[in-house]
Amino acid sequence: MKNKNGAVCVLFNPNVREFVINLNHYKPFFDELVVVDNSDVFNHELAHQLALMKNVTYISLGENKGIGYAQNLGVLHLAASIDKICFFDQDSWTSVKDLEKLFSLLSANQTYSMLALSTDGLQSKRTNIKDVDEVISSGSIVLRTVFEKLGGFDESLFIDFVDYEFCWRMRASGYRIGIVSGTQLHHQTNSQxxxxxxxxxxxxxxxxxxxxxxxxxxxxxxxxxxxxxxxxxxxxxxxxxxxxxxxxxxxxxxxxxxxxxxxxxxxxxx
Incomplete structure (x- = not known):
């Protein structure tokens, strides 16, 4: 069975128009994408738009169960053929070109179990991997075998430090994490x-x-x-x-x- 690319995106009261724009930047790269909505109210507009997209699954929780719960649930809904998992939030996006670079590097470098897009905004023609102890989950990819072996994200934290805690568990278990230069995670924020x-x-x-x-x-x-x-x-x-x-x-x-x-x-x- 050919391994495929999968992603999980978690939402909370998203601006539908802005999220769909972000999603369309990277959606073509993935064979399967699961969108988990932590919002209290079912979003009919969003559900309708996502239903028109191929290979996109929309799950509305009807309440905020926390980022870890939503991400773990999204992974469970990915097909067994997905061996590398990418995570996004509603405000982030990247290019297919950078995703291709990220996934190919993780496949080629057997010493790394997680790689992440750069967030520093610096443009670089060279592609290097910098070892780190933690990355944010949005714009990161992890080997599914490692994710499942470690039990996924800690749902008891609810929000904040959920991604870092998982990274620290990875590092404590001997796995390597890296940030890839020459890539970029774009983050759209309306916050002050x-x-x-x-x-x-x-x-x-x-x-x-x-x-x-x-x-x-x-x-x-x-x-x-x-x-x-x-x-x-x-x-x-x-x-x-x-x-x-x-x-x-x-x-x-x-x-x-x-x-x-x-x-x-x-x-x-x-």
Whole structure:
């Protein structure tokens, strides 16, 4: 049986027009593509448009079950002949040319189990693979055998650090991860920017701080504790000093810290 290319794309309250534009950039490359929608309401417009596309499966969850759950579910719906899995979010896209480069490199380099598109925006005529300890899931491809052997993404984290945690598990198990220069993951964002940082909702701080502490406590950060602590300190300064809704942001930071110490996971309730 000939191995085929597959992808999983996770959505949450997407702008249908913008998502379809992004999807059409890379859809021709894949033999099979599963779109998992974490939105609370069934999107009839999106379902109709995707139904007209060949080899695209649309799954509406009717509620937000978290990024890890949606990605794992998407992988389960890919055919057994798919041996390499690519992940996207609704705001990202890349070219077929860069995908061809990524997949061919992963096939040719038996020492790597995951490769990712570059996100630095730098143009390079040379194609090099830079070893890293973590990448974001969007624009990455992983060997299906490795993904399934490690049990997929940790659904208990819900959102934030889900992709990094999986990468650290890979590294702890001896697998190599690389970013490919001369490629580019394009990211379309309508979010407000503050000091070149994307402004997120205050509640996201809960998941960032809680999950970081959970992973450090469980020693699942692959010798990256100081790096993670540094990320938290920078985020705390950015959120409290340079953002609005400071009281709310501090509230969710503190709540995340407390629940992280207590070992609570899953979706934020209340």
């Amino acid at each position: 920017q503050v000091l070149k940082h994307t402004k997120s909702a205050p509640f996201r701080n809960y998941y960032v701080f809680r999950n970081a502490i959970l992973l450090i406590k469980q020693k699942l950060v692959f010798n990256r504790s100081s790096y993670v602590v540094g990320l938290l300190l920078k985020r705390a300064v950015f959120e409290i000093v340079f953002n609005d809704n400071r009281k709310s942001r501090i509230h969710f930071i503190m709540r995340g810290i407390v629940d992280g110490v207590k070992g609570r996971c899953g979706e934020l309730v209340g």
